[in-house]
Amino acid sequence: DTAVSQTPKYLVTQMGNDKSIKCEQNLGHDTMYWYKQDSKKFLKIMFSYNNKELIINETVPNRFSPKSPDKAHLNLHINSLELGDSAVYFCASSQVGTGGGYTFGSGTRLTVV
Amino acid sequence: DAKTTQPNSMESNEEEPVHLPCNHSTISGTDYIHWYRQLPSQGPEYVIHGLTSNVNNRMASLAIAEDRKSSTLILHRATLRDAAVYYCTLMNTGFQKLVFGTGTRLLVSP
Numbered sequence: 659d660t661a662v663s664q665t666p667k668y669l670v671t672q673m674g675n676d677k678s679i680k681c682e683q684n685l686g687h688d689t690m691y692w693y694k695q696d697s698k699k700f701l702k703i704m705f706s707y708n709n710k711e712l713i714i715n716e717t718v719p720n721r722f723s724p725k726s727p728d729k730a731h732l733n734l735h736i737n738s739l740e741l742g743d744s745a746v747y748f749c750a751s752s753q754v755g756t757g758g759g760y761t762f763g764s765g766t767r768l769t770v771v
Numbered sequence: 772d773a774k775t776t777q778p779n780s781m782e783s784n785e786e787e788p789v790h791l792p793c794n795h796s797t798i799s800g801t802d803y804i805h806w807y808r809q810l811p812s813q814g815p816e817y818v819i820h821g822l823t824s825n826v827n828n829r830m831a832s833l834a835i836a837e838d839r840k841s842s843t844l845i846l847h848r849a850t851l852r853d854a855a856v857y858y859c860t861l862m863n864t865g866f867q868k869l870v871f872g873t874g875t876r877l878l879v880s881p
Contacts, residue, residue, distance in 0.1 A: 699874075701858075748814050762816070
């Protein structure tokens with residue numbers, strides 16, 4: 659019973675296309691996140707939603723638009739994909755106020771050709 | 772964002788204890804110290820966290836310096852499955868934001 663699940667696991671697409679990645683958590687957490695891990699394996703936070711409200715929005719191009727229909731789901735839509743968007747995208751969740759840990763999904767490897 | 776500093780890599784033999792150090796000299800009073808690990812081709816996995824006191828769980832122990840400017844993750848008996856990149860991070864409970872550094876790549880030899 660996967661705690662944080664992402665789909666798809668792999669995504670290969672051409673430059674200029676628009677694509678979405680979906681994330682769902684069944685842990686009852688109130689906060690969800692998107693992280694990007696580039697080819698140098700550096701993990702960088704992109705967005706965070708708490709109870710469907712955007713609370714963290716790092717310096718990410720506005721081609722990236724997160725959407726949280728409810729606190730168990732956080733999707734990431736990317737417009738006009740560029741080669742530099744190729745990376746592994748991780749979704750995570752946590753419960754705010756506890757100081758406790760994040761639970762990460764297994765990642766979506768996006769390759770833009 | 773408060774920064775952490777870790778060695779790039781460390782090596783250990785199987786069945787031996789491993790001490791992974793982390794410096795976080797700019798830690799603030801409300802920052803929790805978190806450790807995660809990432810196995811190849813997987814997402815980061817929570818290992819342990821603490822605020823001021825040392826912590827133990829089934830995976831590891833966390834020793835926190837009295838001034839909180841450094842911490843050490845202790846794996847009591849390394850196994851081959853512990854080979855991973857270990858990240859020491861700080862979480863401010865206000866924003867609940869984890870900022871990852873470059874981590875320590877742990878190599879475990881049989």
